Amino acid sequence: MPSQGHTFDPWYSSYATRTLGLTVSEVRALFAVASRPEVVSLAGGSPFVEALPEDLIRQAFERMMRDHGPEALQYGGGQGIPQLREKILELVAIEGITDVSPDDIVTTTGSQHALDLVTKLFINPGDVVLAESPSYVGALGTFKSYEADIVHLEMDDEGLDPRALEQSIRELRAAGKTIKFLYTIPNFNNPTGVTMSAERRREILEICVRERVLVLEDNPYGLLYFDKPAPDAIRSMDADNVIYLGSFSKILSPGVRVGFVIAPHAVREKLILAVESSILSPSTFNQWLVTEYLNQADWRAQIDTYRGIYAERRDTMLAALSEHLPQLSWTVPNGGFFTWVSLPESLDSKQMLPRATKELVAYTPGTGFYADGRGHQELRLSFCLPTPDRIKLGVRRLANVINDEMEL
Numbered sequence: 001m002p003s004q005g006h007t008f009d010p011w012y013s014s015y016a017t018r019t020l021g022l023t024v025s026e027v028r029a030l031f032a033v034a035s036r037p038e039v040v041s042l043a044g045g046s047p048f049v050e051a052l053p054e055d056l057i058r059q060a061f062e063r064m065m066r067d068h069g070p071e072a073l074q075y076g077g078g079q080g081i082p083q084l085r086e087k088i089l090e091l092v093a094i095e096g097i098t099d100v101s102p103d104d105i106v107t108t109t110g111s112q113h114a115l116d117l118v119t120k121l122f123i124n125p126g127d128v129v130l131a132e133s134p135s136y137v138g139a140l141g142t143f144k145s146y147e148a149d150i151v152h153l154e155m156d157d158e159g160l161d162p163r164a165l166e167q168s169i170r171e172l173r174a175a176g177k178t179i180k181f182l183y184t185i186p187n188f189n190n191p192t193g194v195t196m197s198a199e200r201r202r203e204i205l206e207i208c209v210r211e212r213v214l215v216l217e218d219n220p221y222g223l224l225y226f227d228k229p230a231p232d233a234i235r236s237m238d239a240d241n242v243i244y245l246g247s248f249s250k251i252l253s254p255g256v257r258v259g260f261v262i263a264p265h266a267v268r269e270k271l272i273l274a275v276e277s278s279i280l281s282p283s284t285f286n287q288w289l290v291t292e293y294l295n296q297a298d299w300r301a302q303i304d305t306y307r308g309i310y311a312e313r314r315d316t317m318l319a320a321l322s323e324h325l326p327q328l329s330w331t332v333p334n335g336g337f338f339t340w341v342s343l344p345e346s347l348d349s350k351q352m353l354p355r356a357t358k359e360l361v362a363y364t365p366g367t368g369f370y371a372d373g374r375g376h377q378e379l380r381l382s383f384c385l386p387t388p389d390r391i392k393l394g395v396r397r398l399a400n401v402i403n404d405e406m407e408l
């Protein structure tokens with residue numbers, strides 16, 4: 001038993017063993033430093049909500065209170081309000097999901113909540129979750145908090161490698177492991193920005209169906225494409241083997257904390273029970289606000305506005321990288337918030353961070369996106385929040401740090 005915990009926390013020995021997986025995320029620890037105004041933060045993943053006209057929210061709020069006040073202020077059901085679930089059908093149809101009814105949907109408090117619920121439903125300590133390498137730090141944290149064994153699968157510029165998936169399933173089963181699901185972010189992956197090709201989606205799904213491995217498809221960025229839309233969702237090809245997570249955080253606002261799950265029928269029933277046991281019901285107030293926003297605002301045009309802004313920022317960031325760090329390589333995202341930069345072997349993104357923040361630029365070290373200790377030669381840059389001028393300044397500062405470190 002580590003003694004330090006005893007010193008600071010009198011309840012240390014009482015916590016459940018699963019809390020050992022609850023560690024401070026590197027991203028969260030970074031927020032304190034990166035939020036100082038003089039620091040150019042290329043670290044977080046916060047959307048540029050300043051691009052959302054306040055009037056659109058005010059009007060939605062007023063209509064909600066005028067037409068649905070008592071319901072919006074009251075408890076609701078564990079599955080979420082039917083009016084919002086009905087509107088979600090329009091959203092998911094854009095990504096090819098057309099075989100759903102409102103009854104197939106469960107609304108949640110953001111998709112992070114959905115990740116927690118799904119993990120709670122499926123994971124016993126030691127069960128395997130397959131994930132891309134690298135993968136979303138928040139999901140890895142959730143999987144760890146339920147004591148999952150996270151196994152990363154190799155990916156390339158078309159996404160997850162189907163051969164690596166097949167081989168891992170074979171090896172893990174031969175070693176007596178229980179594989180519960182494959183967690184994937186097929187569109188504009190967090191952290192790499194990479195998108196899984198249509199062909200790969202078919203292959204991956206086919207393997208998972210054959211091997212009876214559930215697919216947990218996490219898609220908060222799918223509608224935020226730049227040059228061309230992403231291929232249809234994996235869920236559009238299969239209703240029985242895929243749990244699909246969606247969110248309003250990136251296309252509207254993360255402050256409203258509204259997300260949703262589309263799940264096979266039996267899983268959906270379990271999910272509703274899990275919602276009820278954790279929070280009784282997702283916020284009716286926020287669900288009504290989102291519903292009224294979708295009812296009256298031109299939400300498609302608002303998504304286009306976001307896309308235009310992020311595309312310009314992506315272009316600015318990639319141009320600045322080409323100008324100041326031509327010796328490095330990075331991914332070219334066709335949507336979303338992030339690019340993933342590979343460093344030379346002599347550099348360590350985690351060790352370099354204090355130096356970078358001293359030079360007034362922050363990024364996210366690659367290490368948080370792996371559960372197996374990798375990521376020291378990689379880092380994530382986000383272009384969602386800073387203005388183009390700040391992006392240029394941030395990359396210039398980062399280049400100074402990297403170039404200096406390389407000379408040492």
Ligand code: PMP
Pocket residue numbers: 045109110111112113136138185190218220246247248249254258259
């Ligand atoms: N999944 C991914 C891949 C994400 O990047 C995020 C947010 N950064 C989430 C889930 C959680 O989003 P929210 O809870 O705001 O819907």
